[in-house]
Amino acid sequence: EAGVAQSPRYKIIEKRQSVAFWCNPISGHATLYWYQQILGQGPKLLIQFQNNGVVDDSQLPKDRFSAERLKGVDSTLKIQPAKLEDSAVYLCASSLARRRQYFGPGTRLTVL
Amino acid sequence: GESVGLHLPTLSVQEGDNSIINCAYSNSASDYFIWYKQESGKGPQFIIDIRSNMDKRQGQRVTVLLNKTVKHLSLQIAATQPGDSAVYFCAENRDYGGSQGNLIFGKGTKLSVKP
Numbered sequence: 001e002a003g004v005a006q007s008p009r010y011k012i013i014e015k016r017q018s019v020a021f022w023c024n025p026i027s028g029h030a031t032l033y034w035y036q037q038i039l040g041q042g043p044k045l046l047i048q049f050q051n052n053g054v055v056d057d058s059q060l061p062k063d064r065f066s067a068e069r070l071k072g073v074d075s076t077l078k079i080q081p082a083k084l085e086d087s088a089v090y091l092c093a094s095s096l097a098r099r100r101q102y103f104g105p106g107t108r109l110t111v112l
Numbered sequence: 113g114e115s116v117g118l119h120l121p122t123l124s125v126q127e128g129d130n131s132i133i134n135c136a137y138s139n140s141a142s143d144y145f146i147w148y149k150q151e152s153g154k155g156p157q158f159i160i161d162i163r164s165n166m167d168k169r170q171g172q173r174v175t176v177l178l179n180k181t182v183k184h185l186s187l188q189i190a191a192t193q194p195g196d197s198a199v200y201f202c203a204e205n206r207d208y209g210g211s212q213g214n215l216i217f218g219k220g221t222k223l224s225v226k227p
Contacts, residue, residue: 004155033214042201042217043156056214091155099144099205101215103155 002026004104006092012110018080021107025073025094031055033101034067034077035091043091043103049075079109087111124224131192133221135185135202142204146215147176147187151198159187159200189223197225 005024013019025032030051035043046065048055051072060067064083069075079086089108093101125131137145143164148156162169162176162185169176175188185202199222203215 040219042203042219043215044217045214048214093155099215100146100158100161102158103148105153105155 004092004094004102006090006104006107008107009105010108010110012112013082015084015111016081018078019082019109020076020078021090021092021109023075023077023092023104025075025092026096026102029094029096029102030072031095031101032069032075033093033095034075035093035103037089037091037106039088046077082109082111084111121219122222122224124226125192127192127194127225127227129192131187131189131196131223131225133187133189133200133202133223135187135218137183137185137202137204139204139206139216140180140183142206144205145176145178145185146203146205147174148201148203148217149196149198150201150220156201192223192225194225194227197223199223 004026007022011019032049034046036046037043046060047057047067049069052069065079067077087110089106091103091106093103095101146161147159149159150156160171160174160176162178167178173190177186189196199220201217201220203217205215
């Protein structure tokens, strides 16, 4: 079974620029999550989708971050404009059974 | 605030020895716990999970122990191998309403295996 796919793997941008990340979950997984992982810390949830509806976006900085999941499959996470403190690894995860989440390889974002 | 934490940030063991990674949680309402392994440059990889109605669960070379009395979780790795070198995270979850709930991660323990 193919795992969670993410692209790009690495991205370097200047502050105030915009960036987008893409995620393709494991086939059949209805729930999709975006996490932010700052170096040396555990992942922190940004947003959770159930099919194409948002379940929890309470920790998403909505003034600059947005996410969508069209047709309940792929998802994109966008940052506009980026700040220096957004430098992190952005992880996508999906789940079928309750709570056991499977993660993708992540996108490492560096904001200069 | 309530969070999942780890007692030790780093752990160094000899190849072939058993490893024990500890985790403390503070939310007594948490009813599901999960361990992940994260190698450098990769996403977290599922190792094993346990529900609060159990106190022990075994997998291949790994055992998770849950002590709800003291809100403590541990991951035991038998016959540790160099390939086990990674950062290990525990995460907690509590079911509420109709949602699956969200995983709350600790900061991680870095396991180094000496040959």
